[in-house]
Structures are given as structure tokens and as C-alpha cells.
Amino acid sequence: xxxxVVTGIPGxxxxxxxxxxxxxxxxxxxxxxxxxxxxxxxxxxxxxRDEMRKLPIEKQRELQIKTAEEVxxxxxxxxxxHCTIKTPQGYMPGLPEWVITKxxxxxxxIVEADPEEIYNRRQKDKTRKRDPDSIEEIAEHQQIxxxxxxxxxxxxxxxxxxxxxxxNALDEAVKQAEPVLKGLYEE
Amino acid sequence: xxxxVVTGIPGxxxxxxxxxxxxxxxxxxxxxxxxxxxxxxxxxxxxxRDEMRKLPIEKQRELQIKTAEEVxxxxxxxxxxHCTIKTPQGYMPGLPEWVITKxxxxxxxIVEADPEEIYNRRQKDKTRKRDPDSIEEIAEHQQIxxxxxxxxxxxxxxxxxxxxxxxNALDEAVKQAEPVLKGLYEE
Amino acid sequence: xxxxVVTGIPGxxxxxxxxxxxxxxxxxxxxxxxxxxxxxxxxxxxxxRDEMRKLPIEKQRELQIKTAEEVxxxxxxxxxxHCTIKTPQGYMPGLPEWVITKxxxxxxxIVEADPEEIYNRRQKDKTRKRDPDSIEEIAEHQQIxxxxxxxxxxxxxxxxxxxxxxxNALDEAVKQAEPVLKGLYEE
Numbered sequence: 001x002x003x004x005v006v007t008g009i010p011g012x013x014x015x016x017x018x019x020x021x022x023x024x025x026x027x028x029x030x031x032x033x034x035x036x037x038x039x040x041x042x043x044x045x046x047x048x049r050d051e052m053r054k055l056p057i058e059k060q061r062e063l064q065i066k067t068a069e070e071v072x073x074x075x076x077x078x079x080x081x082h083c084t085i086k087t088p089q090g091y092m093p094g095l096p097e098w099v100i101t102k103x104x105x106x107x108x109x110i111v112e113a114d115p116e117e118i119y120n121r122r123q124k125d126k127t128r129k130r131d132p133d134s135i136e137e138i139a140e141h142q143q144i145x146x147x148x149x150x151x152x153x154x155x156x157x158x159x160x161x162x163x164x165x166x167x168n169a170l171d172e173a174v175k176q177a178e179p180v181l182k183g184l185y186e187e
Numbered sequence: 188x189x190x191x192v193v194t195g196i197p198g199x200x201x202x203x204x205x206x207x208x209x210x211x212x213x214x215x216x217x218x219x220x221x222x223x224x225x226x227x228x229x230x231x232x233x234x235x236r237d238e239m240r241k242l243p244i245e246k247q248r249e250l251q252i253k254t255a256e257e258v259x260x261x262x263x264x265x266x267x268x269h270c271t272i273k274t275p276q277g278y279m280p281g282l283p284e285w286v287i288t289k290x291x292x293x294x295x296x297i298v299e300a301d302p303e304e305i306y307n308r309r310q311k312d313k314t315r316k317r318d319p320d321s322i323e324e325i326a327e328h329q330q331i332x333x334x335x336x337x338x339x340x341x342x343x344x345x346x347x348x349x350x351x352x353x354x355n356a357l358d359e360a361v362k363q364a365e366p367v368l369k370g371l372y373e374e
Numbered sequence: 375x376x377x378x379v380v381t382g383i384p385g386x387x388x389x390x391x392x393x394x395x396x397x398x399x400x401x402x403x404x405x406x407x408x409x410x411x412x413x414x415x416x417x418x419x420x421x422x423r424d425e426m427r428k429l430p431i432e433k434q435r436e437l438q439i440k441t442a443e444e445v446x447x448x449x450x451x452x453x454x455x456h457c458t459i460k461t462p463q464g465y466m467p468g469l470p471e472w473v474i475t476k477x478x479x480x481x482x483x484i485v486e487a488d489p490e491e492i493y494n495r496r497q498k499d500k501t502r503k504r505d506p507d508s509i510e511e512i513a514e515h516q517q518i519x520x521x522x523x524x525x526x527x528x529x530x531x532x533x534x535x536x537x538x539x540x541x542n543a544l545d546e547a548v549k550q551a552e553p554v555l556k557g558l559y560e561e
Contacts (some may be wrong), residue, residue, distance in 0.1 A: 014424035052554065084340075084347075088366035089294050089298075090294055090338070090348030090349070091349075092344075094346055095341070096340070097342050107464055108464075146517070147334040148338075148340060149522045150467075150525055151337055151340075151341035151522075151528070152476070153525075154338070154525035155525075157435075157470040157471075158467075160458075160465045161463060162465075176281050193551035271527075274533060276533045277483075277535030277551035279533045279555065280531055284529050285529070334521040334524035334525075337524075338524055338525040339528060346530065
């Protein structure tokens, strides 16, 4: 029983991989940000994401902690979130110490693809506004995410599983993710 | 309001970039090591850097903590320091846990350049004795600094901004750094 | 006086390098896993590694902490262990926060070699079953280990020394490791 965190930069297809890998298994799927906004609403602190972002930093941290505690009680659960979010002020950690130590994940999955593949997928996807990152910037973001994932692992003992989701190779990606999900039923 | 940490290996030009980016703004500039020696003097623990380095490790840690606390109270401030310092015993963290969690920076800036550029800048600079690192060693040091910066970010929630300071492109570097400084006046 | 942690992926030759570097010096050599199983036996919790791995996670963590505390009291000691262990569930941290902060190493040594060299050494070594990792996977494992070593450094202040153990260049590797061992006798 436990929490699996799934991460990956926009365009990498993390949700597709993990949902397919979990097909037929008794595992919940939640998005960290969605649980957080629900808690904010329940507390009357914010009605939507925009209001939530404008809360004082201390309130935001309190919300993050409450969210992590809530998710940690969900049993077998996959939490969709980010290692880092790219902002004009730099890479912002998605799971800082006060979150990751409450979340206590068993495994942090990083779904990756070749930077060129991600670049092309973002180009094709007209339905959402993506960052116009260059191939080099995409490579940098993936490298940064690996580094911080290892810091999260050092803080919690979580394993870090890198899953390659190459073009036309979803089955191979799912196969790589499977031992992580089976790991939930061990011990 | 807050603390911005600026880092970068010798020869990268971090001070030039950040001073130019902060021109005309109401932001203090301090060097971590200088604040530390001033505190050591005031306490009568050491009169110069050499004496400070010879203090028992516990005293040095106490000094680091006092320095971080002092800087954290300075308001809008840019602190010049190092992610790691290269020593014969290996890469020494400049901002270990007991420092970074007291400093609570909003952003950690890493000023970088291509390893070849840094190599050539160090060659030209006759005024100071630099490490005779090879291009590969310079690349390694920059990689190591990115990794530890992400650990600092995980511990504090700080964003990590990578600023490229290429030859003859100071304006572009300054432009990359600007959102970080403007971030001090947000929220 | 202090603890040196020596790490490196299978096939890199970390034990050879460190034993040669410590020749003639008054330094103990222990393997983290061996000390741990001895403590488990003494407590009557497990008789061998297999039984130890089947203990509830909380018991395993308690054992890790007891081991770290025991090693930290050994004086000048080199501890052979892993930055991460590659498992089907991903890279598992060998020195998570509750271990590394008890171990308080002075230096973490990472013995590395070119991924091709490690690949070939593993091929030649018929006496032990090695992971059939590709050259790319070996490169990834070494990159991941550098990243987590920097997180360990951030948590403890330990220096991180990278030692290259190339083919037919043991003497050069030993030379790189020497300042770390001499560092034990300083201060």
C-alpha cells in the first residue's frame, strides 16, 4: 500500500502511460493541484486556482501540507504532479521538503522522452498553450527534474523510476512502469 | 521582499551580471564570506579568513548559521556565494542544510557559461590565481552545482534560475536575470 | 577523525581503489550491509540478508539507523556502500536522510569509470551475476548517483569527491583518492 508520484514535463505523456499501466488495478488517480484546490474551497480560502495562487505564501504552504496528508491517507494512489515547474523566476520545486516528507511516496516515476520528441509533440498539440521551449531547454528541464527527484528520494527513501515514453512505443513505456505498480502490493 | 542567492563557478562573471541586472533597484549586495568574517571579528573568534578556517568545525557551523540569519533579515538582498567549492577533498557544499534553511532564499541563481568560455576567461585573467581545471573538469563542476542547487531548492522551496552568461552577451544574461529581481517585488 | 563513504556502481572497482589508497594507514574498512546484518543477528531480528529484507519497513529503517550510529563511532573508517541501488521499482537511495545524517560522513567518494569500461568489465567478470545494463543505462546510473550524492552533501556538509578509475590506471585513481584520506588527519 502506498503513494506513487508520477512526474514528467508537459508533452511527455505521463498520464497516458500511468493510466494504461494501472488498467484493471485497484489504484486511485489524483492530481495534486486538484486535491489542493478542493481543500482550499472547503476551507473557504480560495474558490479557484487564481485565488489560490494569490494566497500568502504561508497559507499556500499550509494547503500543500494538508494536500500531502490527505493523499497519503488514500491507500494505493497515483498522484500526478511535477518535479519542478518552469517559471520566469526559475525552476520551482513541486514537492519541497514539507510536502514530500508528508506524502512519503514509495516511488517517484519520471516519464521522459527524447527532447526532440517532446518538442514535436508540443508543436502538434494546438489544443493547449505550451511553453515555446527549444530542444536544449527541454533537455535542461529534464536534467533538472532528475536532479531534484534524487533530492526528494534522499529525503524520503522513495525509489526513482525513469520511464522512457518514446514515439509509438507506449507499450514499452507501460512495461517499464509495471514493476512500480506491482511494488504497491509487495511487502 | 527576500533573499536571492547568486552562484557560479570562478570565471563565469556572476557578480557582473547580477550588479548590472540590479542597477537602479533598491537591493543590497553582500558576499556571504564577508558577512561571516565580520561576524567572526565582532564575536572575537577570528581576525581574518585564515583564522576563521582554523576554528573547530562546530564553531564554523555556528558562524554560518549566524551569517544566514543576519542576511535573512536584510530585506531585499543579493548574496554572492557558491553552490560548491572545489577542494582537494572534493566538492564542498556552500549552502548546507543548516545554512540554506536559515537563509530561506526566494531564488537561487546559477550563472553559467560554456566550459570553453570559462576556460578561456580563466586563462586571460592573470590578476588572480585560478584553478587550472580542464574544460571537462569545468563542465563537471557546473553539472555538480546544478545538482546541489536542486537539493537546496527541495529543502527550501526556492526557485532555481539558470542564467547563461556567454561571451559578448552580457545584455542577454541580464535580461534572463531580470524576472528574478522583479520577483522580489511581487506577492 | 571521521567517516568516509565510498560508493560506485558494480564493476567500477571502488573497493580496490580505496583499499590501495588506504594501505599503511590506520583506517578501518567496513561494508554498510555487513554491519547491518551483524546488528540484525545480535538483536535476533534476522539471521541472514534474505530475512532482513523481509522485515517490516519500519524495522529495516531502525536497523539502518543503528548501523549508521555504530559506524559513526568507529573513528577513522571507510564505509563501502551505494549511492543508489538499481531495482525494478527504480533507483533506491542507499543513504536516505535518516541514515546520512547519523553517519555524518566527512567525504562521500564516488568511484566512476567510462560507461564503456564498466560495460566491458562486467562482461568479463563471469564469477558474479551482474546487471545486463546497456552502456546508456550505465551512464544514467552514474548520473543519478552524482545527483543524489549532492543531496547527501547538502544534508550533511560532506564533500563529494569523484575519482575516475580508468582501465590500467589504478595508480592515478589512488592518487585522486589520497587527499580524502589525508583529510581525516587534518583539523
